[in-house]
Amino acid sequence: MADDHTPFEGRCAVVLGGAGFLGSHLCDRLVAAGARVTAIDNLLTGDADNVAHLVGRDGFRLVDSDVTNYLHVPGPVDFVLHFASPASPVDYLRWPIQTLKVGSLGTHKALGLARAKGARLLLASTSEVYGDPTVNPQPESYWGNVNPIGPRGVYDEAKRFSEAMALAYHREHGVEVRIARIFNTYGPRMRLEDGRAIPAFFQAALRDTPLPIHGDGSQTRSLCYVDDEVEGLLRLLVSDATGPVNIGNPQEVTVLELAQAVQDAVGRHPGVVFHPRPVDDPTVRRPDTTLAESLLGWKAEIPLAEGLARTGAWFRARLGA
Numbered sequence: 001m002a003d004d005h006t007p008f009e010g011r012c013a014v015v016l017g018g019a020g021f022l023g024s025h026l027c028d029r030l031v032a033a034g035a036r037v038t039a040i041d042n043l044l045t046g047d048a049d050n051v052a053h054l055v056g057r058d059g060f061r062l063v064d065s066d067v068t069n070y071l072h073v074p075g076p077v078d079f080v081l082h083f084a085s086p087a088s089p090v091d092y093l094r095w096p097i098q099t100l101k102v103g104s105l106g107t108h109k110a111l112g113l114a115r116a117k118g119a120r121l122l123l124a125s126t127s128e129v130y131g132d133p134t135v136n137p138q139p140e141s142y143w144g145n146v147n148p149i150g151p152r153g154v155y156d157e158a159k160r161f162s163e164a165m166a167l168a169y170h171r172e173h174g175v176e177v178r179i180a181r182i183f184n185t186y187g188p189r190m191r192l193e194d195g196r197a198i199p200a201f202f203q204a205a206l207r208d209t210p211l212p213i214h215g216d217g218s219q220t221r222s223l224c225y226v227d228d229e230v231e232g233l234l235r236l237l238v239s240d241a242t243g244p245v246n247i248g249n250p251q252e253v254t255v256l257e258l259a260q261a262v263q264d265a266v267g268r269h270p271g272v273v274f275h276p277r278p279v280d281d282p283t284v285r286r287p288d289t290t291l292a293e294s295l296l297g298w299k300a301e302i303p304l305a306e307g308l309a310r311t312g313a314w315f316r317a318r319l320g321a
């Protein structure tokens with residue numbers, strides 16, 4: 001653990017969505033930095049196995065609870081990290097109302113907890129607040145191009161609401177908030193079936209079947225390895241930045257290039273198969289990370305090939321391949 005994370009020593013953190021992909025990695029880093037961590041998760045899209053190695057350790061507990069209900073945590077709380085929400089298109093299209101509820105009611109409960117405890121809140125927002133952007137890369141000052149009533153609107157608008165709510169609590173009640181606009185993140189503990197490109201590509205490549213491309217594959221994505229992402233998120237949490245900050249890797253690749261990189265990582269080249277493009281799928285996606293670099297002294301460091309190699313080992317173990 002780097003010295004700049006010593007602010008967590010002996011502090012109490014509540015991680016909503018702590019059994020999920022990002023939430024569990026945050027729990028790992030916070031526990032390693034000496035924090036006492038309560039993870040709250042209803043296991044809608046998460047997995048208790050993600051934190052099984054922490055359960056039973058002094059200072060860590062996992063609570064099975066829906067954060068859209070009353071949120072009660074006994075004792076002092078210094079940090080509330082709100083990472084509860086279905087996050088992949090497959091998940092939020094399957095649970096549209098839960099997605100809207102956790103972004104709205106869940107954020108309200110999280111802010112209420114932070115206010116009652118005098119804690120600082122870190123909100124997991126998303127690059128999806130930019131919708132199908134008309135500027136590339138996307139700076140925090142860009143207001144976005146979101147279709148509120150399309151199928152993806154349940155996620156995008158819930159996150160936009162959650163940002164508005166966080167800043168209202170800051171302005172009205174003085175709650176300290178940090179807002180991370182997280183760009184696509186990948187790594188171990190992603191679910192094979194979560195429908196995102198990386199799990200789908202690894203699953204296909206490891207089974208030696210063509211990788212599914214939605215559209216012609218010319219749309220771009222910018223992918224951040226989870227260790228880099230978590231480092232950026234924790235730096236943001238202990239920073240002075242109240243407004244939103246993009247946390248992502250600006251290395252932009254087309255989906256076809258990504259499919260090639262996954263095949264290279266796996267060492268099998270079964271090719272690709274084209275499927276129709278989903279409604280409102282963004283054409284470009286790339287963070288402007290100027291703010292993160294200047295305010296947090298942070299930028300992503302792990303190259304795509306290395307991140308994919310580490311992620312491939314995880315999926316290989318899952319598939320027994």
Ligand code: NAD
Pocket residue numbers: 016017018019020021022023040041042043044045046047065066067068082083084085086087088098102106124125126127181182183184185186
């Ligand atoms: P995930 O699905 O792995 O984790 C979300 C966790 O929240 C799960 O464990 C789920 O069970 C839990 N959850 C959902 N609804 C809940 C509720 N009502 N009460 C309690 N727990 C609930 O997803 P993730 O990829 O780890 O995403 C975490 C957060 O980061 C989300 O808010 C997501 O929107 C945001 N985010 C992630 C990415 C990414 O690339 N992974 C990108 C942008 C934003």
